[in-house]
Amino acid sequence: MSALTLGAAINAGLTRAMADDERVLLMGEDIGKLGGVFRVTDGLQARFGPQRVIDTPLAEAGIVGTAVGLALRGYRPVVEIQFDGFVYPAFDQIVCQVAKLHYRSNGRIRMPLVIRIPWAGGVGAAEHHSESPEAYFVHTPGLRVVAASTPQDAYVMLRQAVASDDPVVFLEPKRLYHSKGEVDPDADLADAPPLHLARVAREGTDATIVTYGALVGTALDAALAVEDEGLSLEVIDLRSLSPMDLTTVAASVRKTGRVVVAHEAARQAGVGAEIVASITERCFHHLEAPPERVTGHDIPYPPSKLEKHHVPDLDRILYGVDKVLDRTGEREVVL
Amino acid sequence: MSALTLGAAINAGLTRAMADDERVLLMGEDIGKLGGVFRVTDGLQARFGPQRVIDTPLAEAGIVGTAVGLALRGYRPVVEIQFDGFVYPAFDQIVCQVAKLHYRSNGRIRMPLVIRIPWAGGVGAAEHHSESPEAYFVHTPGLRVVAASTPQDAYVMLRQAVASDDPVVFLEPKRLYHSKGEVDPDADLADAPPLHLARVAREGTDATIVTYGALVGTALDAALAVEDEGLSLEVIDLRSLSPMDLTTVAASVRKTGRVVVAHEAARQAGVGAEIVASITERCFHHLEAPPERVTGHDIPYPPSKLEKHHVPDLDRILYGVDKVLDRTGEREVVL
């Protein structure tokens, strides 16, 4: 075990995946000599050479589209989209090709592609550098979508994503790139929790917070914050957004009867809507209060000086918790 | 009043909008001499000339991107995407530019753009010709998204969309292009229901069906089918998917206590999830059963010979109704 940042854990995961399977290739803008703008691929070109760590022309459709061709030739490309907001030029290739080729070919073609996306906000960045596009992918049959929230998960899930014969959109909470945690580099994938399972990050009995990515930490903070008040919150790190581990979620909600769903993305038709709808369908008779969504507003990502009024934080999650517990107005807000 | 097909009603709406405002332009592939592959723009180039009805090169990003520039120059472009499945190459321009320029410029730039999309399935078409991409747009702040289900609505809503200073994704249920209805060509826009309001297509008391597009007709058929059984279904045609008229929806659900949400698009993180989540949040204590979603499966659109096993039909909607009324197993299914 060693303490690694989430970024370094992904680097370690990529290194391991490339060492294990020479058909694994990395593609992206500035991922070679520079090691990526977040240094996630640092040192990989030096180690594996420019034939396997490929600095591509500046064109996202081109990156994903050529990765499709490489996959058809038997490679397992891991492509990096430089920032979340730059994935849209590749949207057609992702939605119409990556997601559909297996189906189109009656299963004869496999698309073992990983699309890595430094993801979401809270880092004071310029426009288009703080987007949360996950709902678009979650709504697209044929894709798997995952989001790691700890270095250990990042390391293991990256390797699992590379090993998967399905295309995986791999969301990397960029706000956590520098957050550290223990990583077991020798973890056997066979022993690790499967990619599609959620993780109960904290057990509790009074209400459930379902979230993913950087907000998992915030949810855990919320659980800690209300401990004194005698409240016990369960926190679920969804990990996989498609498929969603609704079994774990439903079990928790059946226990607590109350649920807050949190994400940074805009609310309308976001992933939170799916979670709330699914919970309502599955746990209707166990729900003691309407599920509460704590999300980004239905606005374009605002200028960074104002992002704290968009991205849910501890206070907004607590406010959501108060709502499902019918205690709004009771809390003393200390800033 | 005259009986027009839905396609002809849109043609009439375009004609009227162009006659009323010379800044209105049409752009798209094959919309000129051919009149569009669905003939929706038939005769318009002959009437308004090739400067206003523009056959563009075969490039959707180009169509939408140049329309953005035309809007900046003071035009009101109405662009046609030839089929739903071909909107994705334009996705970046739609999501990052069309939807965000007003916000980016602090309201100084307006984007009075209409993006017309022949939409959804059930017409026996080839791959990519039967897609329901609406959730992607509904999840994108800055866009308005509407879907007409009758010729009269198509005529009026098209004109309202053109008149709107916001960008509007205008979904045209291609399955209904040839369905006829009365259209009042002299309808005054001021008297027409605003673009953002839902329509109670049929009043009822036992359960509510919320849907939009071609399924409105199917929902009405369902209401008719259960009349004999003494059941009274309310049918809501959402019309506007963003914003959503949740006031009308909630009022209905408060009355009936039971709701079926139907759409053709894949279920996961679809528009139905948003409707169910919103209803649950607003009508939690009025709900007598969990809301039921009747949707396309989470699969790529299947080959057309199998599409009847994907697109919800009368039977599947009735099954959903039975579920919310707790009567599954009771119905005699007559095919």
Added chain:
Amino acid sequence: MTYTQTTPDRGSAVPASAVHEGDAATASSHGTPDDRSASRAGDIDDVARLLQADGSRVADAGLDPWIVDLSPHQLRALHRDMVLTRRLDTEGVALQRQGQLALWPPCRGQEAVQVGTAHALAPGDFVFPSYREHGVLLARGAKPEAYVLAWSGEEHSAYDHTTINAAPPQIIIGAQSLHATGWAMGAQRDGATDVAVAYFGDGATSQGDVNEAMVFASSFAAPVVFVCSNNQWAISEPVAVQAKYPIAGRAPGFGIPSLRIDGNDVLACVAAMRWALDRARRGGGPTFLEAVTYRMGPHTTSDDPTRYRTSDEVERWAERDPIARFEAYLRAEGVLDDSALADVAAAADALAAEVRSACVRATTRAPETVFDHVYAEPHAGLATQKADYLGYLAGFETDDLR
């Protein structure tokens, strides 16, 4: 001081004899300017050609060497595949008219470029076709009776790409050009001499994807050949909407040599393709071929071309028919006689009969198969949806719904 200023309306012709050196870069330095004016964009005779419309053979020092070795057997095979392609196409149209197929995109008139380029391929090469490349797929070995079912609505794609090294037909215009380029980058990494081929139309050249494919192919010197069948129309839009200057002139700006050939001359198509493939196999990187041809039929069986083009134009192109031209040549050369022609006609009839019977026999697969192959690995959510749907179906008393 000299500097680079390029104007659009000129290409720089290189001596045809330089073509087969397989190194256009070297060849070009001996070029002489080509001063024809811009209007030649529409000049359908501004092409490399070996057979004239009447079937007479013309010399082309650049192309000739690439076909000198064609045996009578190979020539007859080319002819046969063109005839079979036309018959498949005619049958496709007929089957659609009779309600057996949902749709058919006719390739009539484009048999030479499709069959000619495909015959130049090695088995290890991989083609990325559009929806109209019936002749390419037939020549690659797709079983016609299976192939047509992709157009009946039974399947999205009805052949096994692994057995014929061909991707499923692509409907999203231009998307396959990137797949081909990526595949070629893979072949390159494998140290193989396999070449990828992207087929697309004139309209496709407007798409960002096709241009990005040229950027990537050039940047990585990928062994890919872009074959643009300029059939003069993208549905109702004449090629002039997409390009004011010859399409072949676009590739060089990306660092990709290009050649504009007579797409109705199967010998020119074989020759140009062999040249391009050879360049690729030797590490010379990508090549772009513009085959000037004509879509004789409607865009698809749903289209009505009388709305946008004259029958005059169609008739003029009928005189350039690729099969008649080649037949005339082969007869003159003594390679083909009446009896051989009768054999081919019989084979074509047999093919048509088989295709027709396959359509008539075709049964739709079971409803639950709509859930298959969404993912390669198990997916709990989808499994539940499938179970739910089967439960729902089971509620019906008859199996009429199936």
Added chain:
Amino acid sequence: MTYTQTTPDRGSAVPASAVHEGDAATASSHGTPDDRSASRAGDIDDVARLLQADGSRVADAGLDPWIVDLSPHQLRALHRDMVLTRRLDTEGVALQRQGQLALWPPCRGQEAVQVGTAHALAPGDFVFPSYREHGVLLARGAKPEAYVLAWSGEEHSAYDHTTINAAPPQIIIGAQSLHATGWAMGAQRDGATDVAVAYFGDGATSQGDVNEAMVFASSFAAPVVFVCSNNQWAISEPVAVQAKYPIAGRAPGFGIPSLRIDGNDVLACVAAMRWALDRARRGGGPTFLEAVTYRMGPHTTSDDPTRYRTSDEVERWAERDPIARFEAYLRAEGVLDDSALADVAAAADALAAEVRSACVRATTRAPETVFDHVYAEPHAGLATQKADYLGYLAGFETDDLR
């Protein structure tokens, strides 16, 4: 038989004297071949130029006529705006280092192409800049003290596009090229002589959007000028990753005349831009300018260029500095003396002071404004969200959160 075969590694130079005829198509037919080999892609001296690195004036029959009328006043204005741009840029970097700005993309080294092309514009023209075009916007009249706030995180875009006819800076690489083309199509429909200008970098030329913009611009003969500032780098990627051959060579394939100019020579930039604008105003359609220049600083203040390029390279480019070169020329011409230079320096200092104080003074707008201008027309759902959020904020005892 001759036919079109184009190879990538050659352009066809036309006599520079033909340039100013404003009709490249005619001019080209008198062309002589340019036989330089492919390697000239990296040849930064293969450009049209009026000023050498030491400031000495060289003749160029094509460009000369376009600047003969520049008055001493205009020359000084060019110089002044370049100096102000550099000062703004230096201050931007400093302010970012001091935490006053969130980010700054330096334009040091690119002042000539930015200021030169912008000075050639008429007020009615409309520019579509990228994030790095500080000099263009300054020359267009953007108030520097407002402009910098776009980089403080206070606003996405901090100038009123209507007053300076400039779109908000574009961050999505290449997207603005289509907007410019569309705007130009609008100007064309208005019967106006206004021209749209799209600014982008070398990296942007790989994007589908930029290529589609060329297709549309050519197809509609739109009055748009594409100005590609080839500053040799796209973040860490050298231009060779995007293009094996000179970028200027790409446009002609789309039917768009292009010119490769010394982007560090402000006179060449003015001249080429005037030529291109004139072509557009006369109905000649689009033009593509590749300005060969260099990004002296990091990509942005977040970047560390030592990871991917040598200081040698940077030093070599320092010798080609656009301002030093122009200053030497103006001094030699007697247009600029010490006292005028001192005036400019003082103005630059004043600008810097104003910008700094604007940054320091800047206050963040009220939280509820995040809900403004999502839509131009009322939106019930968003109004509810806003009310809810304000209700939530009101629950806090202090207004620290604001």
